Amino acid sequence: MLEISELRKRFAGGPDSPEGKLALDGIGFAVRPGEMYGFVGANGAGKTTTMRIVMGVLQADSGSVTWQGNPLTAADRRRFGYMPEERGLYQKMRVAEQIEYFGRLHGLSQAAATKATDDLIDRLGLGERRSDAVESLSLGNQQRVQLAVALVHDPDVLILDEPFSGLDPIAVDTLATALQERCRGGVPVIFSSHQLDLVERLCDSVGIVSAGRMVASGTVGDLRAAEGRTLRVVVREAAPGWADGLPGRLTVRDDRHELATSTGDDQEILRRAMKAGQVEHFGYEQPTLTEIFKEAVA
Numbered sequence: 001m002l003e004i005s006e007l008r009k010r011f012a013g014g015p016d017s018p019e020g021k022l023a024l025d026g027i028g029f030a031v032r033p034g035e036m037y038g039f040v041g042a043n044g045a046g047k048t049t050t051m052r053i054v055m056g057v058l059q060a061d062s063g064s065v066t067w068q069g070n071p072l073t074a075a076d077r078r079r080f081g082y083m084p085e086e087r088g089l090y091q092k093m094r095v096a097e098q099i100e101y102f103g104r105l106h107g108l109s110q111a112a113a114t115k116a117t118d119d120l121i122d123r124l125g126l127g128e129r130r131s132d133a134v135e136s137l138s139l140g141n142q143q144r145v146q147l148a149v150a151l152v153h154d155p156d157v158l159i160l161d162e163p164f165s166g167l168d169p170i171a172v173d174t175l176a177t178a179l180q181e182r183c184r185g186g187v188p189v190i191f192s193s194h195q196l197d198l199v200e201r202l203c204d205s206v207g208i209v210s211a212g213r214m215v216a217s218g219t220v221g222d223l224r225a226a227e228g229r230t231l232r233v234v235v236r237e238a239a240p241g242w243a244d245g246l247p248g249r250l251t252v253r254d255d256r257h258e259l260a261t262s263t264g265d266d267q268e269i270l271r272r273a274m275k276a277g278q279v280e281h282f283g284y285e286q287p288t289l290t291e292i293f294k295e296a297v298a
């Protein structure tokens, strides 16, 4: 298990802000083998800083990162796969050559690096591009190469900073499938993303970070349950004012009135809705991750 506990990090300030910037103020979460963990938060919340600390690119002021119960070492990190925010590919190098090169850097034999490269090129749909220089690839294909580089040495853990940003839906599916395969093989996967629908679809657990603190962490099901259900009622051609005095938020678009509430007497609301117009929808719904996120960071 990868455990991140109580990470704190303040960046030094300049003449304009001598106190510096407190980027992390007690970040902590754990990711088990075979678990896909979505790390979400607004711009500047602290996701990249956390990942850089895990990968040893930055040092925390305090807190700890452990792997299998022991403090993380440089040797452990060499067995991790990392996709940094500032993508780190050699632009002039050809695709296959590049993946193989990173495999060798991680200690694979030439034969093992070639085999892993061929497998990944196949799996990530890069076959037609294998002899092209990275600089000539589209953003989506560069990202596929970046993921191949993170995967080539069959890592023990995957840490990926916004691996899906800027990708078309086909590329998203290709990368997601590659990650799910590793996850099923027992690898803990952490990735950051602003695409909350994607996080909801792929992740077992989610951590929501706001201004350097964890504001929620757990399985998507637990977070939803904690948030409570919402009653959603849609009434067509309703008389104006029909929902006056009822709890919740009413949205009116053309002749469609939608009431969303988490309190109140549902039978009374149904009676009022039926009296007011044609009830098109009446039911309890669980919040989406986007709604949980907005509530958590509000």
Ligand SMILES: Nc1ncnc2c1ncn2[C@@H]1O[C@H](COP(=O)(O)OP(=O)(O)OP(=O)(O)O)[C@@H](O)[C@H]1O
Pocket (backbone or CB within 6 Å): 011, 012, 021, 022, 023, 041, 042, 043, 044, 045, 046, 047, 048, 049, 050
């Ligand atoms: N090297 C640095 N020097 C000073 N401040 C920094 C540095 N790196 C990050 N910060 C600040 O730390 C805070 C956290 O930044 P971080 O990049 O970790 O956020 P993030 O959640 O990854 O954001 P995004 O979603 O925009 O990538 C921000 O206020 C940022 O400006």
